[in-house]
Amino acid sequence: MNELDELLAKLELDQNIQLEDIPGIDLYMDQVIQLFENKFKGTKRSEGxxxxxxxxxxxxxxxxxxxPVxxxxYSKEHIILISLIYHLKGALSIGDIKSILGGINEKTDEENFDLEQFYKSYLHLxxxxxxxxxxxxxxMERAVHAELSDAEGYSADLKKVMLILSLANISNLYxxxxxxLTDSLPGLSGQEDGNTKKTGQK
Incomplete structure (x- = not known):
């Protein structure tokens, strides 16, 4: 296994809260926290x-x-929503997440939306x-090596820096x-609640 394979393995991309992981009974907050800790503990960057x-x-x-609980x-629907928040908060502000999930919350609370089926589709994607x-x-790693293969003085660490820059750039574009897309959701505009979207804590 090369270094890149080890990196991808450490990311534990297959870890997620599956519907079968969620008990059939409502959970207290401590139980919700434990569920997420058990499922995602391998994805931590540091032990703390x-x-x-x-x-x-x-x-x-x-x-x-x-x-509201x-x-x-916390019901199964709450845990599904918290799972979606967990994945969204690494890239978007709290204000954006509220905008994204607002319609889903409203439909789910009114009991006319199949959140479980929506979540199944999300997990598949x-x-x-x-x-x-x-x-x-x-x-991308192959492209970096091809780009720098003929250049002199580029150590393995400098090639790694180039890969980091390339990955960070792609991440920013996504x-x-x-x-x-969040700003284009119905009933929203890019200017609405702009301060919250830009400064909302994760």
């Missing part, structure tokens, strides 16, 4: 990182990123995206595309 905390969940609730217990990501990273 937190996957999900009480403060995070309370902030999501105060920010109305998911519809009842009796301090996530798996496809993960496979595409692996291929794209491998292609984030900007997601932001533009």
């Amino acid at each position: 990182d937190k996957i999900l905390t009480k403060t995070m969940i309370n902030n999501y609730a105060k920010g109305k990123l998911f519809f 009842k009796n301090k217990k 996530y798996e496809k995206g993960a496979e595409d990501f692996k291929r794209n990273v491998e292609e 984030r900007r595309a997601a932001e533009q």
